[in-house]
Each structure stands twice: as C-alpha cells, then as structure tokens.
Amino acid sequence: MKRNVLLAVLLSAISAISVAAQAATLIVTPDASTYQVGEIITLHVVGDPQGGSARGIWGRLLFSEALANHWIAPTQSTHTIAGVGPARVGPLDQYNNSYSQYSYGFSDAFNQLFGEVPTSVEQSTISVIRLKARREGTLSFFWEEQADGHGNQLTYFDATPPRPAATVTIVPEPRAAVPIALAFLGLLASPRRSADQSRTTATSARTLPSSARP
Amino acid sequence: MYSWSRTVPALVLVMFLASAVLAADIDSDGIPDVLDKCAWDSRNATHSCDTDSDGYGNVCDGDFNQSFATNVIDQCLALAGPGHCPSPGAPVFPRAPSSVGDDMDCNGTVDAADYDLFLQNFDRGGPGPSGLACAGVPGCQ
Numbered sequence: 001m002k003r004n005v006l007l008a009v010l011l012s013a014i015s016a017i018s019v020a021a022q023a024a025t026l027i028v029t030p031d032a033s034t035y036q037v038g039e040i041i042t043l044h045v046v047g048d049p050q051g052g053s054a055r056g057i058w059g060r061l062l063f064s065e066a067l068a069n070h071w072i073a074p075t076q077s078t079h080t081i082a083g084v085g086p087a088r089v090g091p092l093d094q095y096n097n098s099y100s101q102y103s104y105g106f107s108d109a110f111n112q113l114f115g116e117v118p119t120s121v122e123q124s125t126i127s128v129i130r131l132k133a134r135r136e137g138t139l140s141f142f143w144e145e146q147a148d149g150h151g152n153q154l155t156y157f158d159a160t161p162p163r164p165a166a167t168v169t170i171v172p173e174p175r176a177a178v179p180i181a182l183a184f185l186g187l188l189a190s191p192r193r194s195a196d197q198s199r200t201t202a203t204s205a206r207t208l209p210s211s212a213r214p
Numbered sequence: 215m216y217s218w219s220r221t222v223p224a225l226v227l228v229m230f231l232a233s234a235v236l237a238a239d240i241d242s243d244g245i246p247d248v249l250d251k252c253a254w255d256s257r258n259a260t261h262s263c264d265t266d267s268d269g270y271g272n273v274c275d276g277d278f279n280q281s282f283a284t285n286v287i288d289q290c291l292a293l294a295g296p297g298h299c300p301s302p303g304a305p306v307f308p309r310a311p312s313s314v315g316d317d318m319d320c321n322g323t324v325d326a327a328d329y330d331l332f333l334q335n336f337d338r339g340g341p342g343p344s345g346l347a348c349a350g351v352p353g354c355q
Contacts, residue, residue: 055293056286091339093283111285113336116293116305116329151281155300 024050024157028061028141028166035133036173040071043141043166045109047125052157056113059154060093060144061129065105067139067170068131070094075128076110079121087121088113106144107131110156125156133170140164247345254343263320265313269349270342276335278314282350284335292316292332295324305329 024047031042043061057079074094079087090111095102109127133139142164143154154161238247243256252258252274261273268280276284278291287299294302295312308325311317316324318331335341341350348354 054286056289058283058285058287060283088333088336090285090336093339108283111283111339113286113289113333117303151279151287152283152285153287155286 022050022052024048024052024159026059026143026154026156026159026161026165028161030166030168032168034169034171036171037133037136038173039133041068041131041133041139041168043129043131045125045127045129047110047156047159049121049125049157051120051122053118053120054155054157055115055118056087057125057156058090058111058152059109059156060106060152061109061165062104062106062142062144062148063131063139064137065095067135067137068133069105070107070130071132072130074107074109074130076112077123077126079112079114079123079125081114081119081121084115084119092127102150105131136170136172138167138169140167250345251349252342253345257319261318261320263315263317264355265311265315265317267353267355268341269344269346269351269354271344272315272318272320273331274335274344275315275341276318276332277341278316280352282340284332284338284340289332289336292329 026045026047029044029046031044035041045059045061047057074092076089076092078089081087090113092108092111094107095105107129109129110125114121142148143161144150144152146153239245239250240247241250241252241254241256243250243259245259247253250258251262251264251269251271255271255274257273258271261271263272264270264275265272266275266278266280268275270277276288276292278288281287290299290302291312291314293305295306295309295316296314298306305326307329308323311322311324316328316332318328318335343349346354
C-alpha cells in the first residue's frame with residue numbers, strides 16, 4: 001500500500017515536470033551587462049514555442065525612455081507554417097512622439113499571424129532590438145501586459161517570462177566622468193574653503209576697533 | 215505711414231495657403247484631408263462609419279481594443295467579436311456587428327470581407343491615418 005502511494009506521487013511528479021518542460025520559453029539577452037552612455041544596447045530575443053500552437057504572436061518591450069532610445073529598427077525572424085508558407089508579418093513599432101499616451105519607450109519584438117485557427121510552428125522566434133544608452137542608471141525591460149493600461153498583452157504561446165525580462169546598467173562615458181569627478185572634488189573642497197573664509201572674517205572682525213564695528 | 219501695398223498681398227497669400235490646406239485631399243475621395251477619418255484610404259467615402267467613435271473610420275481601423283496597435287489581440291476580435299476572446303475557436307461568420315467596429319465595410323454584417331480588411335490593416339500596423347486632430351481620443355467625431 002505504502003509502495004503504491006509512493007509510486008503514485010513519483011508518477012505525478014514526473015508528469016508535472018514533463019508538462020512544465022513543454023511550456024514555451026521567451027528569453028531576452030543583452031549583449032553586455034554594463035554600457036557606457038552613447039553605446040548601443042543590443043537585445044537578442046529568443047522564443048521557443050515548445051510545440052505549442054497559436055493564431056499569432058505579439059510582444060512589445062517597455063523601457064525608460066529617459067535612459068535609452070531606439071536606434072535601429074528592430075528585426076524579427078519569420079515563422080513558416082507547415083503546408084501553408086510564411087506567417088503574415090506585421091510591422092514592428094517603436095516609441096515616437098505620436099504615442100503621447102505612452103510615458104515610456106517601447107520597441108516591438110515580434111508581430112505575426114499564423115492563421116484563423118491555432119497553428120503550431122516548429123522554429124524558434126529570434127528578434128534583435130538595438131537601443132542607444134542615453135543616461136546612467138539601471139535600465140529594465142518589461143513585456144507589455146494588460147495591467148500596463150494600454151490594452152496590449154504579450155502573446156507568445158503559453159510563455160510566462162520573468163518581470164523584468166532583462167536589466168542592464170548604464171554608466172557615464174569616461175570623458176564625461178572627468179568633469180563630474182572634478183566637480184565632486186570641488187564640492188569636497190568648497191566647505192573647507194568657506195570655513196577658512198569665515199574663520200578669517202571672524203578674526204579680522206575681532207581685530208577691528210570697537211568704534212569701527214557695525 | 216501704414217503701407218497697404220505690402221499687407222494686401224500678404225493677406226492674399228495667407229488666404230491662398232489656408233484654402234490649399236483645407237482643400238487638400240490625398241486619397242482623392244472628395245473628403246478634405248482635415249475632415250477625412252481615413253486620409254490615405256478612399257474607401258471610407260462609401261463605407262463611412264466610425265462605430266467606436268475614435269476618429270478613425272472603420273475601414274482603416276483594425277485596432278478594435280484601442281491600443282494603437284493592430285495585432286493578434288485584434289485578430290481574435292475580428293474573427294469572433296467580443297466575448298469569445300482570447301480563445302475564439304473557429305471564426306464566427308456571418309455575425310452581427312459589435313461596438314468595437316468589426317464591421318469594417320459598414321454593411322451591417324461581419325463576414326470574411328471584413329476579415330480581409332482587418333488583414334490589410336494588420337499589414338499597416340495601426341489605425342488611420344486620420345485628418346482629425348482628435349483621432350485616437352474616445353468621442354472624436
């Protein structure tokens with residue numbers, strides 16, 4: 001009896017693991033973890049449907065427009081549907097000023113229709129997004145979801161990617177770092193100088209004759 | 215001394231430019247661009263409805279969920295209408311139009327012809343363009 005229960009638990013665990021292994025994956029990989037201001041950030045988006053089926057895919061990465069802006073138009077690989085041909089490929093959009101309802105930057109990663117009924121595709125999805133680092137800070141990328149308030153939702157089979165999908169760090173470029181360092185040193189020195197000045201003023205006030213004091 | 219000889223030609227030029235802007239009609243559908251809800255698509259001259267009142271005519275508005283993108287989410291609404299998404303099963307054609315504007319040719323029925331128009335919009339990527347300054351805002355007429 002005890003052995004049967006153990007066997008049942010083991011079998012259910014194995015089946016759960018095999019179901020989890022079939023879930024689609026969507027991974028965003030930057031080409032570096034740290035960038036200098038002005039450098040190009042290249043994101044590689046690789047999705048694996050794991051045999052799943054869908055009528056199409058759509059994904060938009062959101063990021064802080066203050067820290068980075070789009071540089072080159074994103075690209076996507078085109079899926080092939082068995083017995084049909086290439087998927088219908090829609091344009092990939094990027095943030096621009098006509099999207100006043102967005103308070104952050106975005107870049108679409110994939111936008112394709114497979115058919116009127118769910119269809120399986122075998123190949124992986126590969127997209128490349130290039131952005132230019134604008135300002136130092138921690139830059140995170142999120143897949144747009146309904147909760148973000150624009151009615152859009154990441155649609156990539158049954159994938160549930162992590163939030164954020166990726167994070168990189170932007171540091172000042174070396175040339176910009178020199179004046180910043182000098183300014184910092186100046187700030188460090190200034191209280192000492194003003195303290196010296198006030199001490200000198202106090203001393204001279206003390207040496208003035210009482211009739212000359214205000 | 216005020217010089218009318220300079221003011222009058224300037225006024226004529228301004229009036230000429232203003233009338234040229236107001237009369238511009240890129241898609242030659244008889245609707246001036248500033249009033250045209252599908253400025254690059256002449257079909258809205260005959261199919262002139264704007265069911266979701268967002269300033270984009272149905273014929274050039276495949277963005278049924280007002281997200282400023284025409285994508286697989288809108289495809290579901292095009293195939294089956296609200297209430298069946300995100301798992302619509304088979305396409306539901308013909309059917310009665312819904313409030314999202316899925317009757318893209320404004321003929322009172324949603325069918326395969328409307329889905330073809332949706333696919334053309336998908337290829338373009340987003341709704342419009344519209345000549346109305348308020349396009350994209352609910353209630354833009």
